[in-house]
Amino acid sequence: xxxxxxxxxxxxxxxxxxxxxxxxxxxxxxxxxxxxxxxxxxxxxxxxxxxxxxxxxxxxxxxxxxxxxxxxxxxxxxxxxxxxxxxxxxxxxxxxxxxxxxxxxxxxxxxxxx
Amino acid sequence: xxxxxxxxxxxxxxxxxxxxxxxxxxxxxxxxxxxxxxxxxxxxxxxxxxxxxxxxxxxxxxxxxxxxxxxxxxxxxxxxxxxxxxxxxxxxxxxxxxxxxxxxxxxxxxxxx
Numbered sequence: 001x002x003x004x005x006x007x008x009x010x011x012x013x014x015x016x017x018x019x020x021x022x023x024x025x026x027x028x029x030x031x032x033x034x035x036x037x038x039x040x041x042x043x044x045x046x047x048x049x050x051x052x053x054x055x056x057x058x059x060x061x062x063x064x065x066x067x068x069x070x071x072x073x074x075x076x077x078x079x080x081x082x083x084x085x086x087x088x089x090x091x092x093x094x095x096x097x098x099x100x101x102x103x104x105x106x107x108x109x110x111x112x113x114x
Numbered sequence: 115x116x117x118x119x120x121x122x123x124x125x126x127x128x129x130x131x132x133x134x135x136x137x138x139x140x141x142x143x144x145x146x147x148x149x150x151x152x153x154x155x156x157x158x159x160x161x162x163x164x165x166x167x168x169x170x171x172x173x174x175x176x177x178x179x180x181x182x183x184x185x186x187x188x189x190x191x192x193x194x195x196x197x198x199x200x201x202x203x204x205x206x207x208x209x210x211x212x213x214x215x216x217x218x219x220x221x222x223x224x225x226x227x
Contacts, residue, residue, distance in 0.1 A: 034215060043118075044157070044205065044218040051213065090156050100169045100212050102147075104156035 002027040004093045006105035013081045014113050021076040021108045023091030032094040033074040034102070035065055039087045047089075050074060061085070081112045116140065118219035120206050126225045132194035135222045139187070139208030146183055147216060148191050149205040157205055163189065164212065196226045 003026045013019045025031055035047040048059025055067045065076045074091060091105040119138040127133050139146050144165050149157035160179065162170040166186040174181070178197070183189040193200055203223050207216040 032213060036216075036218075043220045044207075044216075046215040046217065049215055092156075094212070100162055100164075101159055101172070102216070104149075104158070106154075106156045 002031075002093055002095055002101070002103050004091050004103050004105040006089075006091055006108045008108050009106075010109045010111065012111045012113065015083050016080055019078050019081040019085070019110065019112070021089050021091075021110060023074045023076065023105060025072055025074060025091070025093040027093055027095045029095055031074075032102075033065075033067060034092040034094075035059065035063070035074075035076050036090045036092060036104075037087050038090065038107075044090065047076070081110075083112045083114050086110055086112045118206055118208055118217055120204075120219035120222055122222055123220060124223050124225075126227065127196055129198055129226050130195040132192065133196055133224065134193075135191045135204050135206075135224075137189045137191070137206030137219060139189070139206070140217055143208035143210055143217070144186075145209045145212050145214075146189050147205075147207040147209075148181055148189070149207065151203045151205055151221070153202075160191070162212075169212070193224075196224075198226050200224060201226045 005024045033050040036044045038044050050057050050067045058064045063078050088107050090107050092102050094102040146163045148160045151157045160174045161181045163183040166183045181191045203221040205221045206219045209216045
């Protein structure tokens with residue numbers, strides 16, 4: 001069965017510093033991987049996805065994520081954090097073949113301090 | 115481009131009552147999803163439609179929850195009768211196809227007292 005884990009409930013980083021939000025997954029076959037962000041009082045928004053190809057994918061608002069097949073990870077990164085990046089981040093995975101269901105992680109709350 | 119619309123935004127009911135939620139996906143999106151998001155958790159898929167057919171409802175409590183997608187466009191999710199543990203945000207999302215990213219509506223916050 002597919003699963004996704006976000007090992008950190010919360011990540012704290014100072015503005016201007018690089019940030020990483022971790023995600024690991026388990027699927028049979030090749031995964032489709034996604035990151036979504038939820039700002040306070042707003043709906044979930046798509047950030048980026050990995051389907052195939054280059055392991056480093058770039059998305060909205062300067063975020064990027066690196067797919068690592070051997071470590072079954074898909075960590076979200078940003079070179080320089082902004083206070084406005086403070087939000088709840090969700091990693092999601094879908095099986096590449098045969099499955100339709102997308103599984104979301106429990107979420108990681110990011111706090112960026114000025 | 116209009117986003118995913120949901121109504122109502124908030125609903126308070128007593129346990130054992132019934133409630134219905136409505137969702138209008140982005141035009142042209144074949145896949146529609148209903149999620150339940152309990153506070154502090156990630157969204158949990160309840161049901162997924164491809165056009166007007168169900169492709170996954172494995173986590174839908176079918177004794178009390180039902181959903182339909184009329185003519186492959188709008189969808190309704192119903193709970194009857196509601197329990198206290200149904201208190202959550204119900205999210206609707208749509209995508210062009212199952213492999214694509216999902217676009218979420220604002221959600222309906224349900225409180226069961």
